Amino acid sequence: MITAEAFRQLTLSLQGTQTTLIAVSKLKPASDIEALYHLGQRDFGENYVQELVEKQAQLPADIRWHFIGHLQSNKVKYLAPFVHLIYGVDSFRLLSEISKQGEKCGRQIPCLLQLHIASEETKFGMDEKEMIELLEHYEAQRAQLGHVRIDGLMGMASFTADEEQIAAEFRNLRAMFELARQSYFLGQEHFRVLSMGMSGDYKIAIAEGSTHVRIGSLLFGQRR
Ligand SMILES: *Cc1c(COP(=O)(O)O)cnc(C)c1O
Numbered sequence: 001m002i003t004a005e006a007f008r009q010l011t012l013s014l015q016g017t018q019t020t021l022i023a024v025s026k027l028k029p030a031s032d033i034e035a036l037y038h039l040g041q042r043d044f045g046e047n048y049v050q051e052l053v054e055k056q057a058q059l060p061a062d063i064r065w066h067f068i069g070h071l072q073s074n075k076v077k078y079l080a081p082f083v084h085l086i087y088g089v090d091s092f093r094l095l096s097e098i099s100k101q102g103e104k105c106g107r108q109i110p111c112l113l114q115l116h117i118a119s120e121e122t123k124f125g126m127d128e129k130e131m132i133e134l135l136e137h138y139e140a141q142r143a144q145l146g147h148v149r150i151d152g153l154m155g156m157a158s159f160t161a162d163e164e165q166i167a168a169e170f171r172n173l174r175a176m177f178e179l180a181r182q183s184y185f186l187g188q189e190h191f192r193v194l195s196m197g198m199s200g201d202y203k204i205a206i207a208e209g210s211t212h213v214r215i216g217s218l219l220f221g222q223r224r
Pocket of ligand 1: 024026068069198214216217218
């Protein structure tokens, strides 16, 4: 069940900001997506490849699908024909695979680099040094990577009630975004996505300059 009232409030609060709402529908039925679609939402986020492929096949063709989960290189091919934006790129290997699959589909696939900004340990996401290494590698091989496009960065703050810590982590991500833009994408309009903020911290993220908030439970209720 979707929460139509939460959607209205969220849409209202984003009006006049530069922020796009990504409705995160992972583990929720297609009927929930349809309900939000009928209220005007077009951008949906999913975490699991098979689930996304199944939903894409049965839902309206003008939905923009954002893959926000961890993507294994061997599964890029299933998303390549239709995905709107791939989040969570944290290796050169994955970046090259996206370009390879983009070429097969005759399209350039937009993606975001995932940065690790939280205090919790996780195997996903790069630190600043790894980001720079990846971008150097990318710059050197750009001619061979014509079917992938880096549109910006994404990251997740710590799971904590400390709002000052969350704000500081988002500021850190924004600083890395500016660094990447200045050093590698100056004058390239497509590098403009800074995706941060979820149900619990999206207000802080917007205040810190988020362009794409990813919101699940606030719209669809708790997941099982
Ligand atoms: C699940 C998920 C979200 C949405 O989380 P909520 O707390 O339900 O809003 C956002 N981003 C990523 C990467 C996720 O995996």
